[in-house]
Amino acid sequence: NATALASLFNIKIDGATPDASIIFTTTCADYAKVKVGTVGNYPVTVKHGNLTATASIEVGLDINSTNFGDTAFQNYLKSEKEDTGQNKDEFFTADELSQVTGIDVMNLGITEIKGLGYFKNLTELKCSNNPLTNGLDVSGCGALEVLWCSNNNLTELNVSDNPNLTELFCDSNQLEELNVTGLTRLQTLHCTKNVLTNLNLNGLWALNTVDASQQVIETLMMDYQDGSNEWLNIGSDGRDGVRVFHDGIMEFK
Numbered sequence: 001n002a003t004a005l006a007s008l009f010n011i012k013i014d015g016a017t018p019d020a021s022i023i024f025t026t027t028c029a030d031y032a033k034v035k036v037g038t039v040g041n042y043p044v045t046v047k048h049g050n051l052t053a054t055a056s057i058e059v060g061l062d063i064n065s066t067n068f069g070d071t072a073f074q075n076y077l078k079s080e081k082e083d084t085g086q087n088k089d090e091f092f093t094a095d096e097l098s099q100v101t102g103i104d105v106m107n108l109g110i111t112e113i114k115g116l117g118y119f120k121n122l123t124e125l126k127c128s129n130n131p132l133t134n135g136l137d138v139s140g141c142g143a144l145e146v147l148w149c150s151n152n153n154l155t156e157l158n159v160s161d162n163p164n165l166t167e168l169f170c171d172s173n174q175l176e177e178l179n180v181t182g183l184t185r186l187q188t189l190h191c192t193k194n195v196l197t198n199l200n201l202n203g204l205w206a207l208n209t210v211d212a213s214q215q216v217i218e219t220l221m222m223d224y225q226d227g228s229n230e231w232l233n234i235g236s237d238g239r240d241g242v243r244v245f246h247d248g249i250m251e252f253k
Contacts, residue, residue, distance in 0.1 A: 039118075040058075040094045041058055061118060063078055063091060063092065067115045067118070068113075069110075069111075069115070070110045070112040072105075072109055073108075073112070076103075076105050076108065080100075092118070097119060097120070100122060101121050101123050102122070102125075103122065103124070103126070103127070105126070105130065106127060106130070107129045107130070108130060109130060110127070110131075111130070111131055111133050111134065112133070113136060113137075116137065116140065116141055117141060120140075120142070121143055122141050124145060125144060125146070125149075128148045128149060128150040128151055129152070130152055131153055132149075132152040133153065135155070135156060136152065136157065138159065139161045142163070142164065144162045144165060145166050145167065145185075146165075146166065147168050149173075150170060150172050150173070151173070152173055153173060154173040155175065156177070157173070159179070159180065163184070165183050165186050166206070167187065168180070168186060168188070168190070169188075170194070171193050172193040173194050175195065180201065181202075181203070184203060184205065184206060185206055186206060186207055187207060187208055187209065189201075189207060189209070189210050189211070190211045191211070191212050192212060193215065194215055197216060197217060197218045197219070198219045200221040201221060202222060202223050203223065204222075204223075205223065
């Protein structure tokens with residue numbers, strides 16, 4: 001009721017908590033029906049005659065299976081909140097979400113990671129050596145620079161929303177395709193032990209280290225960069241070498 005809400009938000013009118021006759025309004029259509037997962041501060045206005053008082057509702061994001069998936073991932077997030085001095089509770093405020101820049105959950109037996117898109121300032125994600133049976137969704141992580149997701153049984157990986165990637169390790173998965181088009185800041189790519197047959201690296205001028213060995217790659221497309229590739233390892237499938245064409249296509253012979 002209005003009295004309970006006024007007390008909760010410490011709203012005072014003329015020095016006293018308003019009674020139940022006070023009408024609550026808000027800039028939201030209905031603060032009681034704010035969509036779950038919509039975090040932030042929502043202003044509330046209390047009106048009584050010609051008097052007006054304001055407060056705000058802090059809508060947090062619960063750390064649960066709906067928002068973040070696997071229990072092991074939830075436990076990691078709760079532990080990190082405590083270790084970094086954030087409030088010891090089971091939800092994130094908008095400010096707390098913005099403070100997360102790195103996540104390291106390697107070797108934790110995690111089967112599902114959800115909600116990465118909530119961390120808008122995430123620059124580093126290390127989740128290798130987990131049985132991610134439901135894949136890995138890094139859409140919405142536009143600030144991501146480092147992604148380690150090797151040995152996760154991934155059958156697909158979409159990094160089209162991650163133009164700031166400089167380092168990608170996705171070895172030992174089951175990837176049949178890997179589209180890195182547009183990742184112009186990418187410097188290091190390791191994608192060994194997948195089932196790739198084609199790899200297009202055109203336009204990736206910052207790239208200086210590539211390892212795509214231990215799989216049968218039929219066609220590699222790569223802009224010619226005289227001396228700029230410090231280390232290139234493609235193949236290891238028993239064939240003799242690579243034939244390079246002027247249009248940037250390399251084919252094994």
